[in-house]
Amino acid sequence: MVKKKNILVVEDDKNISKLLRYNLEKSGFNCFSVITGEDALEFLDVSPVDLIILDVMLPKMDGFETCKQIRKEDNLAAVPIIFLTAKGEEVDRIVGFELGADDYVVKPFSPRELILRVKAIINRGKPVEDDRTILSVGNLVVDIARHKVLVEKKEVLLTMMEFKLLVLLLKRIGRVQSRESLLNDVWDISSDVTTRTIDTHIKRLRQKIGRSAGMIETVRGLGYRFKDDEE
Amino acid sequence: MVKKKNILVVEDDKNISKLLRYNLEKSGFNCFSVITGEDALEFLDVSPVDLIILDVMLPKMDGFETCKQIRKEDNLAAVPIIFLTAKGEEVDRIVGFELGADDYVVKPFSPRELILRVKAIINRGKPVEDDRTILSVGNLVVDIARHKVLVEKKEVLLTMMEFKLLVLLLKRIGRVQSRESLLNDVWDISSDVTTRTIDTHIKRLRQKIGRSAGMIETVRGLGYRFKDDEE
DNA sequence: TTTTATGTGTCAAAAAAGTGACATCACTGT
DNA sequence: ACAGTGATGTCACTTTTTTGACACATAAAA
Numbered sequence: 118m119v120k121k122k123n124i125l126v127v128e129d130d131k132n133i134s135k136l137l138r139y140n141l142e143k144s145g146f147n148c149f150s151v152i153t154g155e156d157a158l159e160f161l162d163v164s165p166v167d168l169i170i171l172d173v174m175l176p177k178m179d180g181f182e183t184c185k186q187i188r189k190e191d192n193l194a195a196v197p198i199i200f201l202t203a204k205g206e207e208v209d210r211i212v213g214f215e216l217g218a219d220d221y222v223v224k225p226f227s228p229r230e231l232i233l234r235v236k237a238i239i240n241r242g243k244p245v246e247d248d249r250t251i252l253s254v255g256n257l258v259v260d261i262a263r264h265k266v267l268v269e270k271k272e273v274l275l276t277m278m279e280f281k282l283l284v285l286l287l288k289r290i291g292r293v294q295s296r297e298s299l300l301n302d303v304w305d306i307s308s309d310v311t312t313r314t315i316d317t318h319i320k321r322l323r324q325k326i327g328r329s330a331g332m333i334e335t336v337r338g339l340g341y342r343f344k345d346d347e348e
Numbered sequence: 349m350v351k352k353k354n355i356l357v358v359e360d361d362k363n364i365s366k367l368l369r370y371n372l373e374k375s376g377f378n379c380f381s382v383i384t385g386e387d388a389l390e391f392l393d394v395s396p397v398d399l400i401i402l403d404v405m406l407p408k409m410d411g412f413e414t415c416k417q418i419r420k421e422d423n424l425a426a427v428p429i430i431f432l433t434a435k436g437e438e439v440d441r442i443v444g445f446e447l448g449a450d451d452y453v454v455k456p457f458s459p460r461e462l463i464l465r466v467k468a469i470i471n472r473g474k475p476v477e478d479d480r481t482i483l484s485v486g487n488l489v490v491d492i493a494r495h496k497v498l499v500e501k502k503e504v505l506l507t508m509m510e511f512k513l514l515v516l517l518l519k520r521i522g523r524v525q526s527r528e529s530l531l532n533d534v535w536d537i538s539s540d541v542t543t544r545t546i547d548t549h550i551k552r553l554r555q556k557i558g559r560s561a562g563m564i565e566t567v568r569g570l571g572y573r574f575k576d577d578e579e
Numbered sequence: 580t581t582t583t584a585t586g587t588g589t590c591a592a593a594a595a596a597g598t599g600a601c602a603t604c605a606c607t608g609t
Numbered sequence: 610a611c612a613g614t615g616a617t618g619t620c621a622c623t624t625t626t627t628t629g630a631c632a633c634a635t636a637a638a639a
Contacts, residue, residue, distance in 0.1 A: 219407060219408065220407075220408045221408075227538070227540035229531075229540050229541075230537060230538050230540065233532065233537055234537070237410060262523045262524065263522050263523055263524060263573070263576070264524045264567050264570055264573070276568065276569070276626080276627055276628080277568065277569035277570070277627080277628095278627080278628070279627095310628090310629065310630095311629070311630065313585090313629090313630080313631090314628080314629050314630070316584095316585065316586070316587090317586090317587085317628085317629070317630080318628085318629090319585095319586090320585095320586065320587060320588095321628095323586095324587095335584095335585070335586090337583095337584065337585080337636095337637070337638080338583095338584070338638095507615080507616055507617080508616080508617095509616075509617070510616095541617090541618065541619090542618075542619070542620095544596090544618095544619080544620090545617080545618050545619070547595095547596060547597070547598090548597095548598085548617085548618070548619085549617085549618090550596095550597090551596095551597065551598065551599095554597095566595090566596065566597090568594095568595065568596075568625095568626070568627075569594090569595070569627085
């Protein structure tokens, strides 16, 4: 599981701030919010974030000024910033790079759009991992992009959890995975699933992959392991 | 002497942009360059070109979105576009792009190769896209240019959204498309539609293509996938 | 044999997808 | 301007599938 990205929202309208926080959290980001530009600088001083959403119209120091101050800090100069602006506000200055904004969204905005833009920026430049990766061991073939699993050339239908579990075991082939680590990596960190539940999923997985079931080995007292290509 | 062809380069990296301009000019093209997708649209609005070289990773509006916007303009819908993409970037989206890139080049590229591709497309007169205008899978035939769909030789009338959705699924045949990604590529980023809306469109699409409905597979927890016609 | 860790069948709750109905909105032709 | 039409997006409700948890059966250590 990838580490969650941190986002700082600088917005004086409580409602908007709350709306943003709600949506960002829902999309899997850690979200912090402050009211003023000064607060923002103070906050950033101690805990840098991965992206900043900055309202243009703020009490005292406005968004532009705040942005400029942020850019002054060496370790913050490269942090992506998305401006929130009311319609008709000085879009020109934002667009013109003068301030090094990475994007801007006009209020009233749709949360979905904002989230998309945030994701676009966060993921910018990152190759799409996993996509089109095909894992193949023994008579087992797993195509991640297609979400297909073949056992001896025949397709086997796996559910999400089974699929994830299988992929993880394959990626860490040969190494024992404790139930705890499987929980961490296959399930959400926050989920409160019993470790024994994993056994149930392993059972189902073994049933479905039939002939290859033996490839998933039980390591008593430790966890499970996908057998390294047999000899 | 034939009139020189005009080419627009949309690229935010100054060096690459310069390199391109130099080589294109040397090969006898008129070359213009802009930094952002927005600039590109503005430029094209007043002076249409014969070909566009478009970086995928741009500040603010990315290459995909820019392409979508360009294709929206009637007089620009047919302009050939070559994408510049970093290795590992979403080639998938490019080849399967609903609005169709004409070609793409992976960075770092050799100027010579790019020039060759540019010439190939300019001289072809017709973009590569035309070759693939007709998608045919099983008993389903989709003619993109004519916006016609045949199921078992009989025409089926699809609405715009249904059509786009179908084409996208077909171009990415076999690969699972998440609702999110469908929203991104079939709808506009600014449009604010629920992911569940896609289900409704899928439903309607399935109804209309009748016998072939089964070709659109549901992948629980992930999205939809058009059945690969193998085995 | 006793103890402990896994394997398994079953079940209810939860999650995801299918579907029909309805409200809008943009167009069309009158 | 206005009713008529069809495309779209949302919702509420239904149906289907997946998941997590147990209780009990088994197999491995001690």
